[in-house]
Amino acid sequence: MKNKIKVFRAMYDLTQEDLAQAIGVTRQTILAIEKGKYVPSLELAFRIARYFKVNIEEVFTYDEESRTVDEK
Amino acid sequence: MKKNTFYILSGCIALVLLAVFWYSVEVHNPLFIEIAFVIGILIAYLARKKVTDLIEDERSTKITEQAVLRTFQIFWVGFCAFSIGAVMQILYVPQFPREFFFTRQPEIISPRMMGYFQLGLLCLTIFLYVGFRMYYARKYGEWETDEE
Numbered sequence: 001m002k003n004k005i006k007v008f009r010a011m012y013d014l015t016q017e018d019l020a021q022a023i024g025v026t027r028q029t030i031l032a033i034e035k036g037k038y039v040p041s042l043e044l045a046f047r048i049a050r051y052f053k054v055n056i057e058e059v060f061t062y063d064e065e066s067r068t069v070d071e072k
Numbered sequence: 073m074k075k076n077t078f079y080i081l082s083g084c085i086a087l088v089l090l091a092v093f094w095y096s097v098e099v100h101n102p103l104f105i106e107i108a109f110v111i112g113i114l115i116a117y118l119a120r121k122k123v124t125d126l127i128e129d130e131r132s133t134k135i136t137e138q139a140v141l142r143t144f145q146i147f148w149v150g151f152c153a154f155s156i157g158a159v160m161q162i163l164y165v166p167q168f169p170r171e172f173f174f175t176r177q178p179e180i181i182s183p184r185m186m187g188y189f190q191l192g193l194l195c196l197t198i199f200l201y202v203g204f205r206m207y208y209a210r211k212y213g214e215w216e217t218d219e220e
Contacts, residue, residue, distance in 0.1 A: 016218065024129070025129040025130070025131070026129050026131070026132065028131070028213065028214060028216070029129050029130075029131040029132075031213060031216050031218050032131060032212055032213030032214075032216060034218075035213055035216055035218075037211070037212055037213030037216060038131050038134075038212045038213055040130070041130055044130060
């Protein structure tokens with residue numbers, strides 16, 4: 001799963017801590033998602049997308065080649 | 073309740089349990105430590121719910137779940153294997169001519185040793201859990217550093 005959280009954060013001029021607090025997770029979780037170490041739940045993905053006021057597909061894209069961490 | 077207050081309370085509970093354990097050994101009554109252990113854990117669980125600044129999200133929950141699952145998958149096999157063997161020894165009543173199956177009398181482990189061994193297995197589980205927790209924490213980016 002690829003994501004553009006970092007890009008959106010830059011657009012909104014947000015730090016990882018700011019975004020984490022806004023959506024109710026730890027900063028480490030935002031960092032792990034950005035680095036592709038952790039694939040968020042559907043609910044969290046929606047929360048992130050809603051926060052940036054975009055559709056979920058604009059933030060997250062399913063990548064067939066890079067499967068989830070669990071499947072590796 | 074603050075996170076640090078919870079840690080101090082947990083330490084106090086551990087100290088009280090240690091004292092009750094010592095007392096139970098002195099009076100040779102295991103009921104004290106058994107009841108105290110359950111009460112102590114209940115207090116710790118209830119206190120944890122009152123912590124306001126302990127941020128736990130779905131990633132940390134997943135790390136805990138995975139670590140517990142793997143620990144349990146390994147632990148129950150070892151624990152059951154030993155416990156079945158121990159019960160078999162306690163219930164050992166030969167029904168058939170012994171010479172047919174055994175050439176010598178099997179060594180019986182005393183119930184006290186069985187208790188020690190099971191306690192040892194439980195302690196080993198804690199280390200196993202910590203190991204798995206570190207593994208999954210690393211897998212899900214717990215110690216990742218960013219370039220921010």
